[in-house]
Amino acid sequence: MSNLEDLYREIILDHYRNPRNRGELATPPAHKAEGFNPLCGDEITVYLHVEGDSLVDIKIAGHGCSISQSSASLMTAAVKGKPLEAVRGTIDTFKQLMTVHETSLDAEFDPEPVNLRALGELAALQGVVKFPVRIKCATLAWNTLTQGLNDLP
Amino acid sequence: MHERPIVYLDTAATSLTPRIVIESMQRYYETYHSNVHRAVYVTAAEATEAYEDARIAVGRFIGAPHPADELIFTHGTTESFNLLAKSWGRANLTASDAVVLTEMEHHANLVPWFQLRDEIGFEIRFIKVTDDFRLDLSNLEELLRGAKLLSVTGMSNVLGTINPIAALATAAHAAGALIAVDGAQSVAHGVTDVAGLDIDFLAFGAHKMLGPTGIGALWVRRSILDAMPPFLGGGGMIADVSLSGFSPAAGIAKYEAGTPPIAEAVGFHTAVHYLTSLGMEDIAAYEHQLTASLLGALATHFPERIRVIGPTTMEMRGSVVSFDVEGVHPHDVAQVLDQFGVCVRPGHHCAKPLMKRFSLAATARASFGPYSNEEDIETLVTALDEAVRLFG
Numbered sequence: 191m192s193n194l195e196d197l198y199r200e201i202i203l204d205h206y207r208n209p210r211n212r213g214e215l216a217t218p219p220a221h222k223a224e225g226f227n228p229l230c231g232d233e234i235t236v237y238l239h240v241e242g243d244s245l246v247d248i249k250i251a252g253h254g255c256s257i258s259q260s261s262a263s264l265m266t267a268a269v270k271g272k273p274l275e276a277v278r279g280t281i282d283t284f285k286q287l288m289t290v291h292e293t294s295l296d297a298e299f300d301p302e303p304v305n306l307r308a309l310g311e312l313a314a315l316q317g318v319v320k321f322p323v324r325i326k327c328a329t330l331a332w333n334t335l336t337q338g339l340n341d342l343p
Numbered sequence: 344m345h346e347r348p349i350v351y352l353d354t355a356a357t358s359l360t361p362r363i364v365i366e367s368m369q370r371y372y373e374t375y376h377s378n379v380h381r382a383v384y385v386t387a388a389e390a391t392e393a394y395e396d397a398r399i400a401v402g403r404f405i406g407a408p409h410p411a412d413e414l415i416f417t418h419g420t421t422e423s424f425n426l427l428a429k430s431w432g433r434a435n436l437t438a439s440d441a442v443v444l445t446e447m448e449h450h451a452n453l454v455p456w457f458q459l460r461d462e463i464g465f466e467i468r469f470i471k472v473t474d475d476f477r478l479d480l481s482n483l484e485e486l487l488r489g490a491k492l493l494s495v496t497g498m499s500n501v502l503g504t505i506n507p508i509a510a511l512a513t514a515a516h517a518a519g520a521l522i523a524v525d526g527a528q529s530v531a532h533g534v535t536d537v538a539g540l541d542i543d544f545l546a547f548g549a550h551k552m553l554g555p556t557g558i559g560a561l562w563v564r565r566s567i568l569d570a571m572p573p574f575l576g577g578g579g580m581i582a583d584v585s586l587s588g589f590s591p592a593a594g595i596a597k598y599e600a601g602t603p604p605i606a607e608a609v610g611f612h613t614a615v616h617y618l619t620s621l622g623m624e625d626i627a628a629y630e631h632q633l634t635a636s637l638l639g640a641l642a643t644h645f646p647e648r649i650r651v652i653g654p655t656t657m658e659m660r661g662s663v664v665s666f667d668v669e670g671v672h673p674h675d676v677a678q679v680l681d682q683f684g685v686c687v688r689p690g691h692h693c694a695k696p697l698m699k700r701f702s703l704a705a706t707a708r709a710s711f712g713p714y715s716n717e718e719d720i721e722t723l724v725t726a727l728d729e730a731v732r733l734f735g
């Protein structure tokens with residue numbers, strides 16, 4: 191069961207049960223982006239409030255599985271209040287973590303290239319890579335955030 | 344993959360394939376594989392005979408009065424509905440007509456009608472689903488008024504509800520409408536008799552009834568069939584082709600363009616033969632018992648936690664059990680179950696309007712086949728216990 195326990199680490203379950211930054215922001219001044227996983231019906235709305243070069247506030251609405259919800263919650267905690275450049279950096283690092291390397295599925299997973307320390311709590315999600323069908327769950331919020339940032343006026 | 348044996352509870356998605364089905368297709372490939380029709384050598388004749396024999400056997404299995412002339416092979420239930428909409432529908436429906444569907448249909452019996460509606464502009468009406476997961480027939484007469492077709496599933500692939508097809512056929516015909524039935528689920532789990540039910544079309548596929556993927560059928564009442572235009576164009580469906588055009592073949596061939604799935608037809612034949620030898624009534628009774636047992640187990644072990652999305656009484660109920668574990672997303676349920684080797688399906692099961700009807704994004708679904716047993720249910724319950732423990 192170790193793989194499974196890995197997947198559902200305390201951090202993930204905690205963020206699933208007590209999601210951070212849930213809710214909505216008034217638009218405007220905030221912007222929103224909607225993401226959708228047609229396979230499982232998960233839906234997410236990311237509200238972004240950007241002032242100058244900084245993501246001053248972020249909120250998440252929608253519903254989904256423990257992986258998509260905890261990933262969204264962890265994401266908000268990691269990017270809220272950060273300069274946009276740092277936000278994009280975190281997104282890149284996270285996406286790298288979620289990339290299935292050809293060999294990593296067979297061999298013991300070795301997340302060498304990713305700086306896990308820089309990810310902090312987000313590293314809890316690395317177990318997802320062992321379950322390829324769930325990667326889409328984990329990346330839903332992040333792709334939606336990326337889309338929101340790209341759509342900023 | 345797993346240290347544990349597989350507990351396969353996903354027959355509603357696709358059934359396991361008996362060895363004799365696989366062997367019959369292997370024998371075909373090893374000894375008489377060749378293209379059907381249009382050849383004189385021995386193996387081609389054998390292949391043609393095997394293909395046409397399969398048509399008759401599959402037709403008999405559903406009670407077709409004239410199987411050789413009424414059963415069109417397709418690539419599956421989905422293609423059968425596309426054939427129905429694009430051939431019969433396009434020839435018979437106009438902007439002032441109506442087609443009646445239900446809220447519990449699979450996308451295969453929704454999207455082809457939407458596509459055609461967008462082209463032609465007829466009205467689509469829906470029979471609603473009641474809070475106890477049955478078709479709401481209270482306004483059936485009104486819905487059928489002026490309709491040309493009622494297209495309805497024999498058994499819901501999400502709820503397990505079995506619909507009263509004979510009564511619906513009577514009502515449809517009384518209103519001057521034809522009735523098409525989605526047999527994808529129902530055909531595998533009980534006796535089907537298109538003549539006794541007095542229906543006009545039946546769509547179904549082999550891979551949910553112990554047969555191979557890639558083949559299905561649309562049975563059409565003979566008196567309707569001749570007036571239907573061809574579906575796909577190409578070889579096999581023509582009487583003649585010149586540089587100025589073509590004329591379609593007569594009969595069934597008109598709907599089967601291109602090289603058909605021959606090995607799959609052989610496997611389909613073996614599957615219906617095998618099902619018949621098991622006895623469809625016995626299969627239905629056996630699965631009925633398993634379903635009652637699962638519903639009982641869920642109610643006993645998880646009374647506060649698990650809600651069955653489907654009838655909890657056994658009348659007119661098939662062996663598909665969707666459920667919602669409170670506080671645990673179906674994807675997570677399925678993930679935990681997978682660790683026990685238990686295969687259930689999370690998702691919307693290609694029935695998004697039905698999900699919306701019950702305000703769900705997804706359910707977890709367990710479904711039985713003739714090879715399922717009580718042990719499978721025990722393992723499922725153990726695995727569900729773990730899911731509930733893990734998510735608290």
Ligand SMILES: Cc1ncc(COP(=O)(O)O)c(C=O)c1O
Pocket residue numbers: 355356419420421422449451452496498499500525527528548550693
């Ligand atoms: C009720 C019902 N109709 C239609 C289909 C479509 O079958 P297929 O995907 O084999 O064409 C399915 C299976 O998914 C089904 O359960």
